[in-house]
Amino acid sequence: MKAKQTKVQMVYVLIAMVLATVSATSASPILEDNFDGNATGSPPVPPWSDGYHPWGGGTPYTRAEAATLGVTIQVDDTIAISGKSVHFLDTSVGVGSGITSSLSRSFTPASSVVIEYYMRTDNSAYEGAFLKLGGDIGYDYTVAFSNGVFGGQAGYIGVHGSPAGWIKPDLLPYSENTWYYVRRELNAVTDTGLFYVEEVGNPSNNATYSIGQNYSNSYMDEISIHTSGSQGADAYIDELTVTPEPATLSLLAIGGLAMLRRKK
Numbered sequence: 001m002k003a004k005q006t007k008v009q010m011v012y013v014l015i016a017m018v019l020a021t022v023s024a025t026s027a028s029p030i031l032e033d034n035f036d037g038n039a040t041g042s043p044p045v046p047p048w049s050d051g052y053h054p055w056g057g058g059t060p061y062t063r064a065e066a067a068t069l070g071v072t073i074q075v076d077d078t079i080a081i082s083g084k085s086v087h088f089l090d091t092s093v094g095v096g097s098g099i100t101s102s103l104s105r106s107f108t109p110a111s112s113v114v115i116e117y118y119m120r121t122d123n124s125a126y127e128g129a130f131l132k133l134g135g136d137i138g139y140d141y142t143v144a145f146s147n148g149v150f151g152g153q154a155g156y157i158g159v160h161g162s163p164a165g166w167i168k169p170d171l172l173p174y175s176e177n178t179w180y181y182v183r184r185e186l187n188a189v190t191d192t193g194l195f196y197v198e199e200v201g202n203p204s205n206n207a208t209y210s211i212g213q214n215y216s217n218s219y220m221d222e223i224s225i226h227t228s229g230s231q232g233a234d235a236y237i238d239e240l241t242v243t244p245e246p247a248t249l250s251l252l253a254i255g256g257l258a259m260l261r262r263k264k
């Protein structure tokens, strides 16, 4: 009886080891973009898609119309983590008169993802830009710079969700003209995850915030970076990576270890 139990335990240990190995070796990015391969002065090429529409909806503006109204999404080669970055400039402000701009694309659906990117703002009078993860139901929480007008804390990077609003308005204080590394972990099966933000070149200025999903997605498959309609933005994004985490396998491994512990 005892020998049989030991055998069962060994099987669980082996399963857990195999699954842990699979988890460790299968994490190659499903999306990786440093934006360096794009023409300077234009939006990133497809599958990225740029859009511009009036605050609160209505007929979309063309790229050229938006530009004449002070709203552009353009690859920039002067300010970047490396090579080139994407510059969101949105000088349209005011409820009813502002414009929302967005840059979106889809990626291979994954039930658990880690998204990493770098962002900065060169004008803290503005709000934005917001980087959202989308899934089968809706958008997840995002992080953005806040000038305080829109409800976040002025001079802070905060966690924002719609319609939830600023749910963590004071995640980390920020400075203009400074890059910040952002890491968002999200498991859409267990609805858990965290935000991590760190100032580039000053790692002691960092913050972690644990939070699940804004919507009950079962998987994530889209990224959208947008500026606020009523507020402006002067922000840069670079070195964007989405890496899937094998959630189901990890859970199986944890389950196997839990069963092993119960057997003891």
Ligand SMILES: [Ca+2]
Binding pocket: 034, 035, 036, 080, 081, 082, 083, 084, 085, 238, 239
């Ligand atoms: Ca780059």
Ligand SMILES: [Ca+2]
Binding pocket: 187, 188, 189, 190, 191, 213, 215, 216, 217, 218
């Ligand atoms: Ca879920």
Ligand SMILES: [Ca+2]
Binding pocket: 090, 091, 092, 093, 098, 099, 100, 101, 227, 228, 229, 230, 231, 232, 233
């Ligand atoms: Ca705007």
